[in-house]
Amino acid sequence: MADKLEATEETNRAQALFDLTGRVAVITGGAGLLGTKHAEIIAAAGGSPVLLDLRQTKPEVTAAAIAKKYGVDATGLAADITQLAEVENVRDELLARFGRIDILINNAANNPKVESSGSKVWSRLENFPLEVWNDDLRVGLTGAFLCSRVFGSEMAKRGKGVILNIASDLAVIAPDQRLYRQEGVPEDRQPVKPVTYSVVKTGLIGLTRYLATYWATSGVRVNAISPGGVFNHQPEAFLAELHQRIPLARMAHADEYQGSILFLCSDASSYMTGANLVVDGGRTCW
Amino acid sequence: MLVALDRSSLFSLQGKVALLTGASGFLGRTFAETLLANGADLVAIGRPAKLSKQEQVWSEKYGPGRVHCYYVDMYDLEALAKSLDEITQRHAVDVLINNAHELTPSSGFNTPAGSLEQGTMDVWMRNLTAGFCWPALTVQKIGAGMKDRGHGSIINISTMYAVVAPRPTLYEGTTFLNPPAYSASKAAMIAFTRYVASFWGRYGIRANAILPGPFSNTEDAGPNSVQVGDPFIEKLKANTSLGRIGRAGELAGALLFLASEASSYVTGQSIVVDGGWTAV
Numbered sequence: 145m146a147d148k149l150e151a152t153e154e155t156n157r158a159q160a161l162f163d164l165t166g167r168v169a170v171i172t173g174g175a176g177l178l179g180t181k182h183a184e185i186i187a188a189a190g191g192s193p194v195l196l197d198l199r200q201t202k203p204e205v206t207a208a209a210i211a212k213k214y215g216v217d218a219t220g221l222a223a224d225i226t227q228l229a230e231v232e233n234v235r236d237e238l239l240a241r242f243g244r245i246d247i248l249i250n251n252a253a254n255n256p257k258v259e260s261s262g263s264k265v266w267s268r269l270e271n272f273p274l275e276v277w278n279d280d281l282r283v284g285l286t287g288a289f290l291c292s293r294v295f296g297s298e299m300a301k302r303g304k305g306v307i308l309n310i311a312s313d314l315a316v317i318a319p320d321q322r323l324y325r326q327e328g329v330p331e332d333r334q335p336v337k338p339v340t341y342s343v344v345k346t347g348l349i350g351l352t353r354y355l356a357t358y359w360a361t362s363g364v365r366v367n368a369i370s371p372g373g374v375f376n377h378q379p380e381a382f383l384a385e386l387h388q389r390i391p392l393a394r395m396a397h398a399d400e401y402q403g404s405i406l407f408l409c410s411d412a413s414s415y416m417t418g419a420n421l422v423v424d425g426g427r428t429c430w
Numbered sequence: 431m432l433v434a435l436d437r438s439s440l441f442s443l444q445g446k447v448a449l450l451t452g453a454s455g456f457l458g459r460t461f462a463e464t465l466l467a468n469g470a471d472l473v474a475i476g477r478p479a480k481l482s483k484q485e486q487v488w489s490e491k492y493g494p495g496r497v498h499c500y501y502v503d504m505y506d507l508e509a510l511a512k513s514l515d516e517i518t519q520r521h522a523v524d525v526l527i528n529n530a531h532e533l534t535p536s537s538g539f540n541t542p543a544g545s546l547e548q549g550t551m552d553v554w555m556r557n558l559t560a561g562f563c564w565p566a567l568t569v570q571k572i573g574a575g576m577k578d579r580g581h582g583s584i585i586n587i588s589t590m591y592a593v594v595a596p597r598p599t600l601y602e603g604t605t606f607l608n609p610p611a612y613s614a615s616k617a618a619m620i621a622f623t624r625y626v627a628s629f630w631g632r633y634g635i636r637a638n639a640i641l642p643g644p645f646s647n648t649e650d651a652g653p654n655s656v657q658v659g660d661p662f663i664e665k666l667k668a669n670t671s672l673g674r675i676g677r678a679g680e681l682a683g684a685l686l687f688l689a690s691e692a693s694s695y696v697t698g699q700s701i702v703v704d705g706g707w708t709a710v
Contacts, residue, residue, distance in 0.1 A: 156464040156682045158441035158690075185440075356709050360671035372695070391631025396695045403440055403692025412683025415643070415676040418709025422699050426631050429624040429698025 161412040164191030168242045169409065170234070170295055172225050172287060173252030175201035177398060178310070178374070182249050183207070185402035187214035189410065191247070194238060195220045196291075225252055225287035231294045244302065247409050248295045250288035251310045253344055254280045258324045258335045267338045277340055284344030285351070292355055300362035308408050309352045309368040313424040315345035316370055323385055345370075349420055356418030365417040367408045372424035374398050391426030441690045444469035448689065449523045449572060451504065451564065452530030454480035456647035457587070460678040461529060464685055466492045473498045473521050475513060476530070504530060504564055505556070514571035522579060525689045526572045528565040528619075529587040531612075532556060533655075538609030540654050546610050554611045561588075561615025562622065569626055569637075577633045584637040585688050586623050590704045592616035592641060600669065604662050620700055627698030636697040638688050643704025644669070645676040671706025 169186045173179040174195025183193035187210050195210075197203040199222035207220030221237070223230045238245055258267065266273055292307055299305025319337035326334065348368060355366040373386065375395040387393045404423050407413055422428055448465045452458040453474035465472050466488060474481060478501040485499045498521065500513045517523065531537075537560070538544020538553035565586055576582025591613045601607055619639065626637035644666040648658045656662050666675050684701050687693050702708055 156460070156467045156679060156686075158468055158686055161683050161686065162441060353709050356706055357671050360706055361673055365672075391628050391697055392634075392636075392695065393632050400695045403687060403690070403694070404696070406440070407683060407687045407692065410683070412687070413703075414683075415672065415680040415703050415705050416684075416701075417671055417706040419702050421696075421701065423693075423696050425695050426627045426636075426697040430628040 162189055162406050162410045164189040164247075164406075164410055167191040167246035168194060168238060168244055169247035169249065170194045170196060170238070170245060170291070171249045171251055172196045172291055174220070175203040175206045176251070177376075178401065179251050180206055180210075181399055181402055182251060182405050183210055183218065184214070185406050186247070186409065187211075187216045187218055189406055190216065191409075192217040192219070192242065194218075194234075196223045196225060196234060197252070198222065198224060225291055226282045228290055228294070231290050235294050235298060239298070245295050245298050246305055248291055248299075248305070248307045249310065249405070249409070250291055250307065250348065252287050253284040253310075255341065256338065258337055265333050265335060267336050268332065268334075269336075269339055270332070272339060276338070280338070280340035280344060284340070285347045288348060288351060292351065296355065296359065296364060299364045300359050303363040305364040306409050307355060307364065307366040308405065309348040309366070311348045311352075311368045311370045311420065312341070312345040313370050313372045313422065313427055314342050315349050315368075315420070316422060316424075316428045318342065320389065323382065323389075352420065353418050360417060365413070367413070367416055367418065368420040369401065369404050369408065370420055370422045370424065371401050371404075372396055372427055389427055390424070391430065394425065396423070396425065440692045441686045442469055443525070443686070443689055446470045446524040446689075447473060447521050448525040448527060449473040449475070449517065449521070449568070450527045450529060451475045451568065453499075454484045455529070456649060457642070457645060457678055457681060458529050459484065460682060461527060461685055462488065464682040465525075465689070466496060468686060470525065470689070471496050471498070471521075473500070473517055473523065475500050475502060475504065475510075477501065477503060505559060507559075507563060507567065510564070510567060511571065514568060518571060518575050522575060523572050524576075524581065525583045525585065526568055526576075527585045527587065527685070527689075528568055530564060531560045531587075535654060538607070538611055540606050542607070544607050544609035544611070549609060549611060553609060557609065557611035557615040558618070561612070562618045565619055565622060569622075573626070573630065573635065576635050577630065580634045582635040583689055583693075584623075584626060584635065585685065586619050586637070586639045588616040588619045588623075588639045588641050588700065589613075590641050590643045590702060590708055592620050593700070593702070594708050597669075600665055606656065606662055623700070624698045631697055636693070638693070638696060638698070639700045640681065640684050640688065641700050641702045641704065642681060643676060643702070643707040645678060645681070649678070669707055670704065671709055674705065676703065676705060
């Protein structure tokens with residue numbers, strides 16, 4: 145058949161399978177801890193990362209460092225992804241500069257640390273402020289929708305592209321609120337993982353499946369990854385509790401998702417769409 | 431642990447030893463080539479008829495000493511156990527890929543004898559042996575060494591039919607049949623994968639499954655398999671979101687990802703490579 149691809153040394157080599165040379169990859173929340181890591185692996189594979197983030201996070205500084213380190217074209221652009229006009233401006237700027245957009249990584253999300261106990265525990269559902277709910281959904285879901293609409297349409301027009309949504313293990317399982325418990329604090333003051341985190345991340349899986357079939361015949365593949373927590377010097381007691389819930393008995397390293405990102409952004413996953421790749425050290429398998 | 435960001439080393443299998451069952455089959459050959467091309471030494475288990483020819487081809491292509499074949503009829507579980515013991519003595523296996531399955535009329539494929547109504551116990555047992563007993567044995571025997579060495583990646587090749595059922599309308603009016611025993615045995619394989627991930631995660635062993643969608647063997651189609659140009663392929667295509675069947679090489683990325691350090695935090699998972707068949 146015409147589209148038969150022989151199993152050859154050349155086509156199966158990692159260097160070719162995972163190559164992103166010449167591809168332009170937009171990463172929302174690009175200046176954050178994980179956004180920067182996503183941009184690095186895009187750059188290491190020869191692609192041109194475009195880091196979108198709010199002005200105060202200085203995405204252009206992060207991009208300049210990546211450009212220097214990997215010797216690629218890396219761009220940092222200040223934009224509020226919840227504003228359609230700003231996202232469209234970014235598209236116009238990128239098309240003028242590169243003439244193409246190949247990859248979108250919907251990574252931006254509000255993720256406030258679970259608070260330590262205070263006089264008013266806003267994260268508890270009974271107190272959860274409507275403004276916080278609206279803002280979290282605006283960044284995590286509306287932002288992903290707008291970026292998909294604007295950049296994804298461009299890919300569909302060209303007949304090729306990849307969208308990768310960064311979900312979470314909390315898109316697959318419920319938060320275990322016992323993890324965040326503090327000794328000696330009354331029940332109604334116990335800190336919890338905010339409800340919006342589960343809702344936003346689960347919503348991204350729905351967006352993933354919707355877009356996967358919507359653009360399937362336009363050559364745009366859409367997948368999600370669901371990462372577990374990243375080690376960032378959390379308190380010992382929290383780590384000990386969490387490790388018991390993970391078969392690999394540890395949190396992820398900050399750079400440990402890069403393999404998954406590159407796998408799903410490159411042609412190495414050319415027959416995958418609508419999938420959710422769970423990278424959680426086994427937390428959801430038992 | 432720092433991950434090497436260069437894409438050829440992040441996904442490299444240099445210096446690793448990979449054990450692959452069913453190496454001479456349609457997908458097995460792609461897996462074997464992928465492992466060899468990315469630096470792994472290959473230990474292959476299979477029947478001599480096709481495998482011995484492949485051994486020669488691969489040794490010439492990738493250099494002497496890279497390919498080690500063990501010839502055994504895997505349905506002879508005693509002989510299989512003996513081969514595995516021999517392998518553990520000679521090779522420190524880092525990656526185990528359970529790929530072998532019998533896709534012939536003997537195991538109920540493309541024959542009414544495999545159907546829900548008529549499937550014989552023999553058909554059921556041949557599928558369960560392949561989908562369940564073979565991985566159980568290889569994991570037990572090869573996993574012991576992985577535990578001692580504190581690392582290992584186990585990859586079980588299941589199928590999308592372990593998570594969704596074949597549709598009867600797809601097969602009506604054709605001579606093709608995908609037996610219920612196949613779905614059941616491959617679903618058992620996924621449960622087994624999770625069990626291994628759960629119990630051996632603490633020893634640094636990861637266990638995952640790949641669930642291929644429609645990857646029709648049009649390369650060396652036998653009289654019992656789908657031929658190029660068969661209208662059945664059009665029906666398969668129509669069931670995917672991407673509108674095409676998979677090419678064998680399109681499983682190479684998933685295999686490399688799971689076999690290498692690129693997936694160091696992935697365990698107990700099923701990677702579905704199905705062109706969006708199960709997304710709808």
